[in-house]
Amino acid sequence: MAKRKSSKKLYFAYGSCMDYEGRVTTDGYADDFSFQGIAQLNDYEFxxxxxxxxxxxxxxxxxxxSSSVVYGYLFEISNRAEIYLDRREGYPSHYTKKSVTVYLDGxxxxxxxxxxxxxxxxxxVQLPVSSSYFHELLRGSEQLPEPYRTNFRSYLKDCYRGQLYHYSDENxxxxxxxxxxxxxxxxxxLFLGNDNQLAENMQISPEMFRIMVKLTEMAFRNELDLGHLIPRELLKKLNHEFQSKKELLNS
Incomplete structure (x- = not known):
């Protein structure tokens, strides 16, 4: 297999930096990234x-x-781009740098x-991804090969809508x-996710909002005892209104 050498540094993007037309461009670094193609990194997983x-x-x-593969975008980058990436990735506090071998077109x-x-x-434990980050990864994954792209997006969507934030452990x-x-x-x-339009269409009433706030405050103070009449009735009213509005939206 032929080895390819370059006078410029090569960079493998597997996350939000695949969204080249997003922050890389809007931050003013488009000319510092030269796209080479979709590359394969062996024995790693995303x-x-x-x-x-x-x-x-x-x-x-x-x-x-072992035996896993990560696909991503291979770029030639300038020194200026590497400084930008160091800042964006929080190097050296959050991310470290590694030198790897990738494969592209044989x-x-x-x-x-x-x-x-x-x-x-x-x-x-699994934490959710933010709305803005979700859409960056979604856009960036457009050119990834199948079935990797489908699996990548399925995992991404699970992390976007499938977690109740801090309570991923139900025990x-x-x-x-x-x-x-x-x-x-x-x-x-899970129903509302981060969809502001859906929340607006649901027309949440002031009473529903007040009940949600009250129950949440009690939970944070460790005073939520559903064996007592008042919090139990509040929960029943909240559940009734939510289910009614959800049925209207789905009808």
């Missing part, structure tokens, strides 16, 4: 497990896994730059003691 600075969301990462490319999350920045003490509240809150989260 994960959404890098903890964001807000501690509530996840970013892209890769980790070693050629082997060595000494390719890739960013990998530091071990102390990796989630122990926590809070969830065990408040299963009805958790179940309803989870249903509302």
């Amino acid at each position: 994960r959404l497990n890098k903890i964001a600075s807000d501690q509530m969301h996840a970013y892209a990462n890769i980790r070693k896994k 050629k082997e490319y060595t000494n390719v730059l890739v960013y990998v999350a530091k071990s102390n920045r990796v989630c122990q 926590t003490a809070f969830i065990q003691s408040n299963p009805e509240f958790y179940s309803l809150t989870r249903d509302m989260t």
